[in-house]
Amino acid sequence: xxxxxxxxxxxxxxxxxxxxxxxxxxxxxxxxxxxxxxxxxxxxxxxxxxxxxxxxxxxxxxxxxxxxxxxxxxxxxxxxxxxxxxx
Ligand SMILES: N=c1c2ncn([C@@H]3O[C@H](COP(=O)(O)OP(=O)(O)OP(=O)(O)O)[C@@H](O)[C@H]3O)c2ncn1[C@@H]1O[C@H](COP(=O)(O)O)[C@@H](O)[C@H]1O
Numbered sequence: 050x051x052x053x054x055x056x057x058x059x060x061x062x063x064x065x066x067x068x069x070x071x072x073x074x075x076x077x078x079x080x081x082x083x084x085x086x087x088x089x090x091x092x093x094x095x096x097x098x099x100x101x102x103x104x105x106x107x108x109x110x111x112x113x114x115x116x117x118x119x120x121x122x123x124x125x126x127x128x129x130x131x132x133x134x135x136x
Pocket of ligand 1: 059060070072073074112113116117
């Protein structure tokens, strides 16, 4: 189990060390357009899960949306603090 902040730190490390087989490296290399499509895809899956699926499925889809959101922030060079200052 990890927190939102811990995941972001892990993704920063992946972007820096670029290990083979990393989903994050592949997602970063795919570019902003592909990353944006993933954010929308996962947001849609969260919506569908909230209307029609179990709590567990909703939680899983939510985790994927959070991951895809972090990838796009990372790709643009933003930190979580850049976002948190608006909360
Ligand atoms: N939390 C996630 C995470 N959530 C989703 N995903 C990616 O998103 C995919 C699932 O999303 P989809 O449903 O769109 O996938 P799919 O349609 O079946 O397949 P794709 O064609 O989209 O790959 C997974 O196969 C992963 O590639 C994630 N990839 C990585 N993480 C975490 O990120 C950290 C770094 O991971 P790596 O970069 O892979 O080392 C680790 O803590 C991981 O647990």
